Amino acid sequence: MAENNSSSTAGDAPRNETRFERADRNFAEILQELRVTQAGVQILFAFLLTLAFTERFASLDTVQRATYVTTLLLAVLAAALFTAPAAVHRSLFGQHSKPRIVRVSSRLAVIGMGVLVFALAGSVLLVVDVAVGRTGGIIASAGTLLVCAGLWGVLPLLLRRAGKDEGTGGTEGTGPDTSDAVRPAGPR
Template sequence: MMDQEKRTGRDETEEERADRRWLELIQEVRVAQTGVQILFGFLLTVVFTTKYDTLGDTEQTIYIVTVVLGATATGALIGPVSLHRMVSGRRIKPQAVEWASRLTSVGLVLLLATMASALLLVLRVAMDDDFVPWLVAGVVLWYVVCWFVLPLWTRRRHTE
């Protein structure tokens, strides 16, 4: 009986792997892009409402920070598309996928910060309560568990 080596990974070239990883990454980015673009679009309209003028200085500062975070998250999550377009055909797809992956990770962190900031603003206006920061912290903790802790735990547990 012949010993068979345990097969690990996929039987694909570096270019095939880069193509597969690129397609997977783009699918992931589409989900995040949609969320951040809707949130960012909504945020851009708030300043033009009559309610904005009644906000206190703290709420207006939180709003400005939220808009800037939304803009930076949008940039990071759209960045992989531009990166791919600029390097397409240059035979550097593995490197492009790596950088696109990094941009996506940064975009997710910025999206988390945008959502936390937007939630803080909305709840401060809606509740005017000392409990608001604790509620926002709980939601942020939930995001961190769902978006980072669970994936990292899964990766660590199921890879060698």
């Protein structure tokens, strides 16, 4: 007999779903999120790949070349982290491992976002350094880090706290018989 779990999100009616139904839903949500981030990473990666074949690339100094290579490798790592959930799902398909897949996929996505922050900051550093100078590049890169940290880290924490204060947040996946094992880690 399937176990039923009732969970709700802020403003939503309670859901009556088994842990595997919840895992299926959570995995679909993670995949939707990854579609957004993957497109950005692919565009960034393509941009970085083309830079090495431009005429101006030969004029980059040592710091700019190191920034370029580091940023390129960070973009590759982010792309790998964002595509890994599909590979994990494919390798465990049909083994009733969806809750584990969701856990691992969520962690991969969170790590991927962290790597992406540095890839974006590195790209901004390189472009602004070449366009206006090193000081401007460092300032713009630091600004990029702050904006991403604020929007991707601080804002979700503030929203979670506000939801808890209102008594409506943080309730998804916390009903009776609910396992945190199928709830993605990190900000929701």
